[in-house]
Amino acid sequence: MRPADLLIPRPEGLYCPPGDFHIDPTRAVARALVTHAHSDHAIPGHGAVLATRETLDIMAIRLGEGFAGATQAATFGERIALDGTTVSFHPAGHVLGSAQIAVEAPGLRIVAAGDYKRTPDPTCAAFEPVPCDIFITEATFGLPVFCHPDPKAEARRLLHSLAQFPERTHLVGVYALGKAQRLIRLLREVGHAGPIFLHGALRRLCDYYAAQGIDLGDLPDATLERGRARDFAGQIVLGPPSAFAAPWVRRFADPLVAFASGWMQVRARARQRGVELPLVVSDHCDWPELTGTIAELDPSEVWVTHGREEALVRWCALQDRPARPLHLVGYEDEADD
Numbered sequence: 619m620r621p622a623d624l625l626i627p628r629p630e631g632l633y634c635p636p637g638d639f640h641i642d643p644t645r646a647v648a649r650a651l652v653t654h655a656h657s658d659h660a661i662p663g664h665g666a667v668l669a670t671r672e673t674l675d676i677m678a679i680r681l682g683e684g685f686a687g688a689t690q691a692a693t694f695g696e697r698i699a700l701d702g703t704t705v706s707f708h709p710a711g712h713v714l715g716s717a718q719i720a721v722e723a724p725g726l727r728i729v730a731a732g733d734y735k736r737t738p739d740p741t742c743a744a745f746e747p748v749p750c751d752i753f754i755t756e757a758t759f760g761l762p763v764f765c766h767p768d769p770k771a772e773a774r775r776l777l778h779s780l781a782q783f784p785e786r787t788h789l790v791g792v793y794a795l796g797k798a799q800r801l802i803r804l805l806r807e808v809g810h811a812g813p814i815f816l817h818g819a820l821r822r823l824c825d826y827y828a829a830q831g832i833d834l835g836d837l838p839d840a841t842l843e844r845g846r847a848r849d850f851a852g853q854i855v856l857g858p859p860s861a862f863a864a865p866w867v868r869r870f871a872d873p874l875v876a877f878a879s880g881w882m883q884v885r886a887r888a889r890q891r892g893v894e895l896p897l898v899v900s901d902h903c904d905w906p907e908l909t910g911t912i913a914e915l916d917p918s919e920v921w922v923t924h925g926r927e928e929a930l931v932r933w934c935a936l937q938d939r940p941a942r943p944l945h946l947v948g949y950e951d952e953a954d955d
């Protein structure tokens with residue numbers, strides 16, 4: 619079988635004709651394999667969804683119990699026969715439950731990595747390199763200029779600011795799935811043992827992570843009805859990016875607005891969002907991780923999806939490695955409110 623017969627880019631996502639399934643479809647389909655529960659990869663309305671237990675749980679939390687007609691949980695490494703193909707899920711290191719999906723036909727294995735990163739993250743299983751003929755990589759930060767700093771150093775910058783401005787409430791924008799929990803763990807690891815206050819929109823997923831054994835420490839509600847604004851002076855309050863456009867922010871004592879995202883490396887984006895303290899914490903590969911992963915896996919061909927495809931395809935060409943962009947649409951840069 620030719621690779622292009624095993625997985626085909628379609629407007630609704632990658633489609634596998636012999637297995638009759640889509641990977642991360644952006645429209646409702648009969649059978650979907652879902653890499654992770656970020657909203658641009660995991661939508662409601664599919665006839666059936668195959669994903670890891672954690673991804674299914676998080677989809678149910680965010681979309682409601684009836685998010686699909688039927689669900690099946692895949693454990694990492696388990697080989698599952700789907701018509702003429704065999705599929706297996708492998709850790710992607712992106713967020714809790716995130717998986718790469720390997721699709722096999724006799725003599726051919728394609729790995730769709732989904733969103734992934736190589737930087738250690740104690741809130742999810744580490745990326746597992748899976749030997750393959752075709753590697754499908756994202757390219758969110760697919761430009762040589764993107765080189766993410768040590769995430770612990772970024773967490774220390776937040777604590778340093780807190781020590782420097784003890785009267786100011788440090789309001790930190792974080793996406794609800796993955797970034798919030800990872801930043802909390804990072805702060806714990808660099809020595810912040812005190813409370814970290816949560817906007818209500820972050821509560822359920824933080825509770826879910828904690829129930830899965832990821833120790834996040836004391837996370838009281840940042841409800842202002844219960845306290846006065848000055849009670850949050852010198853405290854860390856986490857909220858989803860959407861909350862920062864609301865009057866919510868103005869209720870806090872002399873707020874210092876921070877934002878944790880890989881995009882904070884781009885100063886213009888930080889300024890645009892009115893971010894005083896940009897924290898560069900990414901759940902995607904930077905350029906060295908993307909190119910290092912391709913070199914390590916050494917696939918015979920690379921397919922590049924959402925992000926900055928062209929630079930990575932060109933890099934592959936300069937390495938004499940066949941590569942092509944898939945031009946899949948519907949996946950965001952790093953969107954997940």
Ligand SMILES: [Zn+2]
Nearest residue numbers: 654656712733
């Ligand atoms: Zn994602």
